[in-house]
Amino acid sequence: MSIAKAYAATSPTAALAPHNIERRRPGAQDVAMDVLYCGVCHSDLHTVRNEWQNAIYPAVPGHEIVGRVTAVGNLVSKYKVGDIVGVGCMVDSCQHCSACAEDLEQYCDNGMTGTYNSPEQGTGANTYGGYSSHIVVRESFVLKVSHAESDLAAVAPLLCAGITTYSPLRQWKVGPGQKVGIVGLGGLGHMGVKIAAAMGAHVVLFTTSASKREDALRLGAKEVVVSKNADEMAAHANSFDFILNTVAASHNLDDFIALLKRDGTMTLVGAPEHAHPSPNVFGLIMRRRRIAGSLIGGIRETQEMLDFCAQHGITADIETIAMDQIEAAYARMLKSDVKYRFVIDMATL
Numbered sequence: 001m002s003i004a005k006a007y008a009a010t011s012p013t014a015a016l017a018p019h020n021i022e023r024r025r026p027g028a029q030d031v032a033m034d035v036l037y038c039g040v041c042h043s044d045l046h047t048v049r050n051e052w053q054n055a056i057y058p059a060v061p062g063h064e065i066v067g068r069v070t071a072v073g074n075l076v077s078k079y080k081v082g083d084i085v086g087v088g089c090m091v092d093s094c095q096h097c098s099a100c101a102e103d104l105e106q107y108c109d110n111g112m113t114g115t116y117n118s119p120e121q122g123t124g125a126n127t128y129g130g131y132s133s134h135i136v137v138r139e140s141f142v143l144k145v146s147h148a149e150s151d152l153a154a155v156a157p158l159l160c161a162g163i164t165t166y167s168p169l170r171q172w173k174v175g176p177g178q179k180v181g182i183v184g185l186g187g188l189g190h191m192g193v194k195i196a197a198a199m200g201a202h203v204v205l206f207t208t209s210a211s212k213r214e215d216a217l218r219l220g221a222k223e224v225v226v227s228k229n230a231d232e233m234a235a236h237a238n239s240f241d242f243i244l245n246t247v248a249a250s251h252n253l254d255d256f257i258a259l260l261k262r263d264g265t266m267t268l269v270g271a272p273e274h275a276h277p278s279p280n281v282f283g284l285i286m287r288r289r290r291i292a293g294s295l296i297g298g299i300r301e302t303q304e305m306l307d308f309c310a311q312h313g314i315t316a317d318i319e320t321i322a323m324d325q326i327e328a329a330y331a332r333m334l335k336s337d338v339k340y341r342f343v344i345d346m347a348t349l
């Protein structure tokens with residue numbers, strides 16, 4: 001057991017503040033690491049404010065972790081002290097159900113263990129995330145980072161925002177010749193634009209913030225639509241093969257369903273506090289359109305995504321913050337004012 005410095009929320013209304021937590025002693029299959037950088041995901045905010053009504057306090061968020069290995073158990077073979085590694089949204093799963101057998105640990109039938117706010121396998125102790133000095137993680141949930149050391153802060157967001165967009169883009173076979181929409185230019189959305197463009201798709205970005213137009217084009221979108229403008233939306237009716245919706249708030253899905261081609265799919269990854277209004281069934285049945293959902297990605301696919309991003313020179317566009325600026329970062333996130341991911345430099349803890 002060791003004591004880690006961390007930032008925690010102690011109630012849905014309390015600001016995050018310094019808090020010491022316990023980390024387990026690394027077991028035979030564990031990797032211990034110092035956290036170098038941790039990205040700030042909207043899920044961190046949903047959790048600490050208890051918007052999904054499942055928060056356990058104290059809550060230490062953070063699931064976009066890049067760290068340096070400080071110790072390994074005697075059965076660990078992939079990593080050694082000094083290696084740069086990543087940890088995303090999961091730190092464990094049952095390892096024997098059908099989902100785990102297919103490298104889809106995020107859909108573990110027995111419940112994957114989230115990096116934070118989740119019962120640890122075996123002990124049931126609450127997990128604490130990356131807003132902390134160090135963390136101990138089972139080897140099979142640790143990722144290899146091959147980006148340059150100078151990029152590490154901008155690599156951290158790949159561990160959630162990257163994989164959450166990469167996985168559905170792969171699952172729905174996005175590629176050249178396809179028209180793909182990304183809804184929302186925040187942390188997830190900006191990674192979705194970059195990755196879908198790298199996969200060769202014609203990317204159209206939908207935003208509620210007209211001021212993000214130039215940025216979206218720079219990030220790889222070929223067209224930008226301000227979704228509040230009905231004329232701009234109507235010009236794209238029945239034309240999309242696939243739409244990835246990353247919006248963190250409840251909104252009308254019908255406006256986007258109307259833009260899908262026959263047999264087109266809109267996949268929801270945004271997880272808002274309040275439910276979306278129920279879509280109009282005629283929008284779906286008339287052209288056999290589909291609405292789907294997707295949760296992060298499995299460990300094998302997360303490694304594939306990290307390697308894909310390293311090959312294509314993809315990292316996140318980030319603003320680095322000190323740990324004690326987290327509440328200001330959350331406030332800006334709530335105003336859709338993130339360009340395009342906050343990353344905490346954990347040396348400031």
Ligand code: NAP
Pocket residue numbers: 040041042043046160161164183184185186187188189206207208209212246247248249250251268269270271272294295296333334336337338340
């Ligand atoms: P974020 O950085 O805050 O970005 C969300 C974006 O949604 C905003 O930048 C904004 O983009 C748009 N938006 C916000 N409020 C809106 C509104 N009322 N109407 C329309 N658009 C609005 O959040 P994030 O970190 O990317 O996360 C997005 C969502 O995905 C969150 O709910 C998060 O919990 C969820 N998530 C899900 C998974 C999964 O596995 N499924 C994984 C990670 C995160 P514009 O300014 O461009 O409109």
Ligand code: ZN
Pocket residue numbers: 041042043044063089160161
């Ligand atoms: Zn996340």
